[in-house]
Amino acid sequence: MSTYLSNNWDTILTALRQHIWLALLPVVIGFVIALPIGYLGVRFPWLYHPLVNTAGVLYSIPSLALFVFLPVLLGTKILSPLNIVVALTIYTVALLSRTVADGLRSVDDIIVQSATAMGYRRLRRLTDVELPVALPVILAGLRVATVSNISLVSVGALIGVGGLGQLFTRGFQLFYLEPIIVGIVLSVALAGLADLAIVLLQRLVTPWTRFQGSAA
Amino acid sequence: MNLSYLFDAAHWSLSTDGSIPQLILSHLWYVVLALIIGTVIALPVGLYIGHTGRGSFLAINAGNAGRSLPTLGLLMLMVTLLGLGLTPVLIALTVLVIPPILTSAYAGMRTLDRRVVDAARGMGMRPSQVLLRVELPMALPVMMSGFRSAALQVVATATVAAAVGLNGLGRLLIDGLAVNDYSRVLAGAIVVAVLAVVLDLILALAQRWIVSPGLSGRFR
Numbered sequence: 001m002s003t004y005l006s007n008n009w010d011t012i013l014t015a016l017r018q019h020i021w022l023a024l025l026p027v028v029i030g031f032v033i034a035l036p037i038g039y040l041g042v043r044f045p046w047l048y049h050p051l052v053n054t055a056g057v058l059y060s061i062p063s064l065a066l067f068v069f070l071p072v073l074l075g076t077k078i079l080s081p082l083n084i085v086v087a088l089t090i091y092t093v094a095l096l097s098r099t100v101a102d103g104l105r106s107v108d109d110i111i112v113q114s115a116t117a118m119g120y121r122r123l124r125r126l127t128d129v130e131l132p133v134a135l136p137v138i139l140a141g142l143r144v145a146t147v148s149n150i151s152l153v154s155v156g157a158l159i160g161v162g163g164l165g166q167l168f169t170r171g172f173q174l175f176y177l178e179p180i181i182v183g184i185v186l187s188v189a190l191a192g193l194a195d196l197a198i199v200l201l202q203r204l205v206t207p208w209t210r211f212q213g214s215a216a
Numbered sequence: 217m218n219l220s221y222l223f224d225a226a227h228w229s230l231s232t233d234g235s236i237p238q239l240i241l242s243h244l245w246y247v248v249l250a251l252i253i254g255t256v257i258a259l260p261v262g263l264y265i266g267h268t269g270r271g272s273f274l275a276i277n278a279g280n281a282g283r284s285l286p287t288l289g290l291l292m293l294m295v296t297l298l299g300l301g302l303t304p305v306l307i308a309l310t311v312l313v314i315p316p317i318l319t320s321a322y323a324g325m326r327t328l329d330r331r332v333v334d335a336a337r338g339m340g341m342r343p344s345q346v347l348l349r350v351e352l353p354m355a356l357p358v359m360m361s362g363f364r365s366a367a368l369q370v371v372a373t374a375t376v377a378a379a380v381g382l383n384g385l386g387r388l389l390i391d392g393l394a395v396n397d398y399s400r401v402l403a404g405a406i407v408v409a410v411l412a413v414v415l416d417l418i419l420a421l422a423q424r425w426i427v428s429p430g431l432s433g434r435f436r
């Protein structure tokens with residue numbers, strides 16, 4: 001194991017760097033797209049069920065199919081990392097637009113009414129009251145999206161761009177355990193770190209959730 | 217890009233090797249086996265943890281741990297260790313379905329109204345009766361939603377079985393890509409997505425049928 005690590009250090013680091021990019025960029029883009037979509041699902045209640053159903057169907061498309069298929073649809077090269085980014089962004093939007101809608105719906109009507117009574121207009125009420133109160137639900141969805149993106153990137157290795165997934169295919173082709181184990185360990189560790197980072201962020205931005213138990 | 221592969225009758229005859237119906241059957245075979253093995257392992261553990269409250273930490277974190285494990289890596293690890301065949305694929309897919317089933321069984325048992333359990337005990341039910349006649353039926357809706365998300369995931373993920381030489385609908389994706397036949401790839405993607413939606417619909421109907429009307433409120 002140690003000889004494998006020392007001989008392939010550069011390859012591993014390059015794969016890891018690519019993995020981080022390919023997994024996290026879609027989370028950011030997807031989150032930005034999902035916020036308005038989720039809001040529309042709450043603002044216009046008749047949109048909610050079509051939204052949930054579309055998200056469900058998008059989520060059931062196998063990642064491998066999407067990775068292979070996007071180049072045809074977008075005109076990109078099959079080896080372009082853009083395919084992976086777009087595919088994972090689609091999954092992230094599917095997952096998060098529902099979470100955003102559910103989070104906003106979970107905001108107690110009494111809170112919305114008191115904010116309105118205090119003179120909040122619709123947009124200010126959304127950004128200053130409803131979104132912060134919905135944050136625990138939204139961030140829980142963000143954790144799921146981030147962790148599943150990190151593990152999905154490796155499937156891209158089957159079409160040649162997959163960050164740590166390339167260590168899996170190399171090990172599989174050469175019948176060689178070390179790269180596969182290193183890839184799995186790094187991928188799981190990366191997911192754990194990203195998850196932890198969001199949990200810490202949540203503690204930081206929603207301090208009131210920690211006092212609920214003692215205040216009630 | 218076109219639908220010619222999907223709508224070519226020659227690809228739909230049941231007797232031809234590698235035809236779409238045959239691939240659907242082998243795909244479903246992996247899915248059903250993984251779901252059965254996963255349920256047999258995860259359901260009792262989840263119910264036990266939910267019933268006793270012991271080991272909650274395990275049940276809560278199983279979901280996240282399972283999601284973070286790259287299925288392709290696990291699959292290739294298992295094939296490298298055990299050689300080609302159905303067993304390594306089933307191990308990888310089973311590991312995928314265990315977390316949602318375990319977590320939802322636990323959540324179903326935890327979120328049900330404890331007063332109902334107390335009432336059942338007060339009526340003189342034995343612990344096994346409380347579990348089988350009260351807790352389990354009441355936890356069913358939450359458990360079914362976990363089972364459905366496990367089924368959706370495994371239908372989509374079973375396509376990677378083709379990457380290690382097995383059948384299933386992944387064949388259309390991998391072989392189509394290998395010979396640049398995008399019509400075949402498109403056929404594979406569509407059939408898998410339709411299969412997932414149909415399976416979810418069947419499970420939704422099953423849920424209506426097995427969840428007590430007193431809980432779903434559809435006779436009120």
